[in-house]
Amino acid sequence: MEELFSQMVGYLRGMWRFRWWGLAFAWIAGIAGGFAVYSMPDRYESTARIYVDTQSVLRPLMSGLAVQPNTNQQIAILSRTLITRPNVEKLITMADLDLAARTxxxxxxxIAELTGGLQILGAGRDNLFTLAYQDVHPERAQRIVQALVSLFVESGLVGKRQDSTSARRFIDEQIASYEQKLTEAENRLKDFRLRNMALLGDGGRDYVSQMTELSAQLRQAELELKEAENSRDSLKRQLAGEDPVLLEPPANSSPVSLPEIDGRIDLLKKNLDGLLLRYTDEHPDVVGARRVIAQLEEQKQKEVEAMKKADAGAPWAPTANPVVQQMKISLAEAEARVASLAARVAEFGSRLAQLRSSAELLPKIEAEQTQLNRDYEVHKRNYESLVTRRESANMSVEMTAQGGITEFRVIDPPSLPNKPAAPNRALLMPLAGLVGLVAGIALTFLLSQLRPAFGDVRSLREITGLPVLGAVSLLADPVFERRRRRGLLAFGGGVTGFVMAVAGMTAMVQLLQG
Known part of the structure; x- marks a missing residue:
């Protein structure tokens, strides 16, 4: 600590030797700084205040129906990103500044001057913004701020429209993409169902349900077949116990007429006509009815031929009892029903056997169908969601355009300044004097380092490394003392005069600005 103190004292002694040089340089630097401050051109500041109203009656009413962006965040981002080169170039054109910039x-x-000078200041959460700019010409400053206000409002409205347009274009592209995916999924599902129609049936039932349903239908058909066979057998037993009645045949009766077979054939043909109205030619009931008709016609042909051989030239022929004839007609119906039910049982049995033979293939097909259905449902759900969002976006655009969700209000229009806002000469003038004083001190320190001197025996011994035998003291006489006091007074007066000059210039500048 003592060494540091001694070193500081040595520096001060060395600087004291060149105090007059430092004082003169401080005066020169102070005068130059004061002249520079005084000659700085006046700059006039024009300001405007804008309030962005983000509250609207439509906002709570349209909640959940339309997309409502965070307008406060958008406005804050706009205020921070408004001053860009494209916007500054547009502002130059709007304020007619391009007339002065020829090259x-x-x-x-x-552009560089405007980018650095334009200011957009926010006032917290109140959405109140202050736009300011300083220029040497007050009229030009007002024009620039007016153009900045227009650009601020324009950018907010255009930005919202561009965001809405971009959002709708993106959603439309996604809808078109998902519509194509949905069409492809539908085509894959349709082709799959067409390829496996025989195994999938109507596509709404799985393998187990189809097996269960076919088994139940087969059991029901077998039960009905058994009931029809019992009814047919009962009719046969009743016909076997009836005695035929012989009547005198009419003169014009045909010796080969078979009312029993003819009645059964007519009844079956009527039944066949009714079946063809409901079913196709391949239906089991239609096939069975035709087979029974063919058998009856063949049987009739054989009996006619037998009767022609056995009863040729007979004067009369047996005619059936009406009750017997009616029972034979009922028997024909029963046999037709039995044949139809037998065909149905055979068809159900064939289907059930086919399903059982495809027991290993059907689960794979059903798994593939489930995967196709899942892909289709995912694409369909996304497509419907995108369509809903597009409608919400369209509603938001209409709401913004008609309802004015965000409104820009100019609270204070751009002002025309009549007093300069800069430079603050009352502050710069003392700074110029302080800079001059620091410059004088710096000069004395530099000169003391360029022309050093030893102030005591200790520093001489430490720097040279030689032994110092002794020192000669200076005895001041009265003449030297008077000269030294006059020098101190003159130096103090110079410093005081410098301070008084700086204070006087500051007061004068403040008076002129006020």
Missing amino acids: PGEREAL
Whole structure:
């Protein structure tokens, strides 16, 4: 600590030797700084205040129906990103500043000046913004701020429209993409169902349900077949116990007429006509009815031929009892029903056997169908969601355009300043004096280092490394003392005069600005 103190004292002694040089340089630097401050051009500041109203009656009413962006965040981002080169170039055109910038260099300098001078200041959460700019000409400053206000409002509205347009274009592209995916999924599902129609049936039942349903239908058909066979057998037993009645045949009766077989054939043909109205030619009931008709016609042909051989030339022929004839007709119906039910049982049995033979293939087909259905449902759900969002976006655009969700209000229009806002000469003038004083001190320190001197025996011994035998003291006489006091007074007066000059210039500048 003692060494540091001694070193500081040595520096001060060395600087004291060149105090007059430092004082003169401080005066020169102070005068130059004061002249520079005084000659700085006046800059006039024009300001405007804008309030962005983000509250609207439609906002709570349309909640959940339309997309409502965070307008406060958008406005805050806009205020921070408004001053960009494209916007500054547009502002130059709007404020007619391009008339003065004729060369590319001048235009670049103007862009740089505006980019650094334009200010957009926010006032917290109240959405109140202050726009300011300083220029040497008050009218031009007002024009620039007016153009900035227009650009601020324009950018907010255009930005919202661009965001809405971009969002709708993106949603439309996604809808078109998912519509194509949905069509492809539908085509894959349709082709799959067409390829496996025989195994899948109507597509709404799985393998187990089809097996269960076919088994139940087969059991029901077998039960009905058994009931029809019992009814047919009962009719046969009743016909076997009836005695035929012989009547005198009419003169014009045909010796080969078979009322029993003819009645059964007519009844079956009527039944066949009714079946063809409901079913196709391949239906089991239609096939069975035709087979029974063919058998009856063949039987009739054989009996006619037998009767022609056995009863040729007979004067009369047996005619059946009406009750017997009616029972034979009922028997024909029963046999037709039995044949139809037998065909149905055979068809159900064939289907059930086919399903059982495809027991290993059907689960794979059903798994593939489930995967196709899942892909289709995912694409369909996304497509419907995108369509809903597009409608919500369209509603938001209409709501913004008609309802004014965000409104820009100019609270204070751009002002025309009549007093300069800068430079603050009352503050810069003392700073210029302080800079001059620091410059004088720095000069004395530099000179003391360029022309050093030893102030005591200790520093001489430490620097040279030689032994110092002794020192000669200076005895001041009265003449030297008077000269030294006059020098101190003159130096103090110079410093005081410098301070008084700086204070006087500051007071004068403040008076002129006020």
